Amino acid sequence: MTSPIPAEMIEALKNVDLGSVSYRPTATIGSTDPSFRYDRPATHGIHRETVRVPMRDGSHLECDLLRPAGPDGEPVEGRFPGIVYELNAYSARDLFVHGAAYFVQRGYVAAVASVRGSGGTPGHVVPFGRQEQEDDHDLVEWLAGRPFCTGRIGQMGVSYGGHLTYLAAANRPPHLVAAIPVQAFSDWYENTVFRGGIANARIRDWQRATAPDTLDIYPEHPLYDDFWRERSVKARWENLTIPVLDVGGWLDTYRSGMVENFTARPENTWMVAGPWEHGMLPGQIEDIGAACYLAWWDHWLTELPAPLPQAKVTSYEMPHHGWRQFTAWPPTEARETRWVPAPGGALGTVTGRQPPSEAEFETHGQGVRFTTEPLERDVTMVGNAVLTLQAAFSADDGHIAVVLEDVDEHGEAVRVTQGWLKASHRDGHEHQVPVVPGTFHDVQVTLWPAHHRIVAGHSLRMTVSSQDYPNIDSDAPPGTVTLRLGDSATHLTSPVMPA
Incomplete structure (x- = not known):
């Protein structure tokens, strides 16, 4: 089936010209932390092609592959680090290709792919189950094995793509070096489907549009069992060993997941919590742009001396009191x-x-x-x-x-x-x-x-x-x-x- 983009994501993007999104930060934190104003000029054009990425069971994922290109639009010679920029069920790869292009122009290979049952990929959408996780693993390793890739891979994504990014980090594909989950869960049961054990009424429209089979399946698992553990980052926190830039919003439905994941693995996680609602960050106030994302990838995937955020926690004090930085969460002074x-x-x-x-x-x-x-x-x-x-x-x-x-x-x-x-x-x-x-x-x-x-x-x-x-x-x-x-x-x- 084909899934539409969720309404909250459309709302966040309604005033954004996707063809000319500025990836420079509007967040005032950029004036005090170099990581949030980091940039370097574009050096390449973009070559885009749609490919079928083979999966271990013989099926495939439909994927837009973006490579650094010369003036003629053809891929340039050389090997580049790779980013799985987005993997989700929303059949809207064009939307995310615009964001991926920023990194490709600066020397990265990027993949924007659709999970099974979406965007031309055969099958049915089964959110965050074993099949999707195995497919994500295979996508990371496929990208790492391309002759034009250095084999150093990062993964990022927002909402659905953020959830899969955290699950990928927990599953540890050999070539996944770092991750940026945006507005992502720690546990699908606790953060989304059953809140305190009570069914979440808000999620049903999303289920109908994206994965209607879950309307019957989820009520069959009202208690926390192996069905939910399979879809949980929380159940595998000990596996989160790669560097993670954990980005979310204080108005987001996944702020519990953001904080839980950070506090479980503070030694290798940096948290950025802004004044944001659920959905894409471009167009929202205090948007951090792509500056700290580029700095993150340059730091972990290349040999460039790019800065990390100056503090483990960068947080916007709601409702309108500006950015603060802390060494821990909750802050040690609290x-x-x-x-x-x-x-x-x-x-x-x-x-x-x-x-x-x-x-x-x-x-x-x-x-x-x-x-x-x-x-x-x-x-x-x-x-x-x-x-x-x-x-x-x-x-x-x-x-x-x-x-x-x-x-x-x-x-x-x-x-x-x-x-x-x-x-x-x-x-x-x-x-x-x-x-x-x-x-x-x-x-x-x-x-x-x-x-x-x-x-x-x-x-x-x-x-x-x-x-x-x-x-x-x-x-x-x-x-x-x-x-x-x-x-x-x-x-x-x-x-x-x-x-």
């Missing part, structure tokens, strides 16, 4: 702060014993809200906030959805982060544990990571409910949820930068 919800909807940092109380909400209602007083000083949240709570459900299972918002003096709210958990998954997603109606259970909800400054005069608001459509399905069992308050039975913690 200190854990605790907020305690109280009856009446207060959210404070008061410690010590509090009288016990309860807060109750309907599972199909709006939940309960707790809000701080206007802050006396800025609070910059970094890393993952965690809500620890004691909750009782009237049904034999339940959903907890937690949303944190930055609320200004006029009541306007900006979402900072969110997290979800099916109560029967409170001990992990590999098996369910009983939920006894009317009994308080200890539950811990880890929210997506954030780098967000709530300025003085604004408030932090926490909503606890069973609903957050379309991030999760609205299929919580009907009934009530009761939260136990007092004595810090329910409390929110987050790493916070010193004021």
Whole structure:
């Protein structure tokens, strides 16, 4: 079948002239870090041909192969490092050839290919399964073996292509030297399909367009089993030994994957987290362009003295406070702060014993809200906030959805982060544990990571409910949820930068 480009990718590109995209950075980080303003002039033209890359089972991938060319458009003599620039299911290779051309003009061979069932490649799309991973391995090794290639290969890609890039790094093809996954997962189950064990309503339109068979297959695996481990980077973190430039956005649906992959392998990973939504970066604010990508490839694939990012973590402080660089994530300077919800909807940092109380909400209602007083000083949240709570459900299972918002003096709210958990998954997603109606259970909800400054005069608001459509399905069992308050039975913690 043929898959369209996802709507969010089209949205990110709607104001971009793909024939004349500027690959110079607009990000202000380029003024302080040489890696983000790195460039060198184009030295070649581009020769493009469509080829069939043979796979180990006798099938093939349709692939656009780009080679450095002379003025006549014919490939020049010599051997060049290679980049698997994009491998995805979107039947839109022309879109990505424009991006690949920048690197080819500077002395790289690039491959832009379509997975099975897309872009003229025979078969059916089976996202991120063993077949796709083997095909990716074979594509890397095929490119490395071309007589015009040095055998040093990098792989990059965005979203679908980013996921496969991380899986390729975990599978370790012999000639894969470095990688740039952009907006990529750590685990297909946790980051995409089941959020906290609850089905993600938002992904179904993508499934219908890209891989409709998954609409029946995924519900057959509601728990974390070998089906999901096969599609997981997280399950093979120990294999991530090559250098990785991990690029994502604080508004992206894969920011958890970005942070998890970095913190699992900080010794060989550099993280760049911008103010970006899911989709292509060209056209979004603070676009880093191709500067640091070219620097990355020149550093690892050639003998050119190209700079690496000056810090392990380069992160944009949301919502509009500019770039920061850190040696680790969360930053080593961060200190854990605790907020305690109280009856009446207060959210404070008061410690010590509090009288016990309860807060109750309907599972199909709006939940309960707790809000701080206007802050006396800025609070910059970094890393993952965690809500620890004691909750009782009237049904034999339940959903907890937690949303944190930055609320200004006029009541306007900006979402900072969110997290979800099916109560029967409170001990992990590999098996369910009983939920006894009317009994308080200890539950811990880890929210997506954030780098967000709530300025003085604004408030932090926490909503606890069973609903957050379309991030999760609205299929919580009907009934009530009761939260136990007092004595810090329910409390929110987050790493916070010193004021």
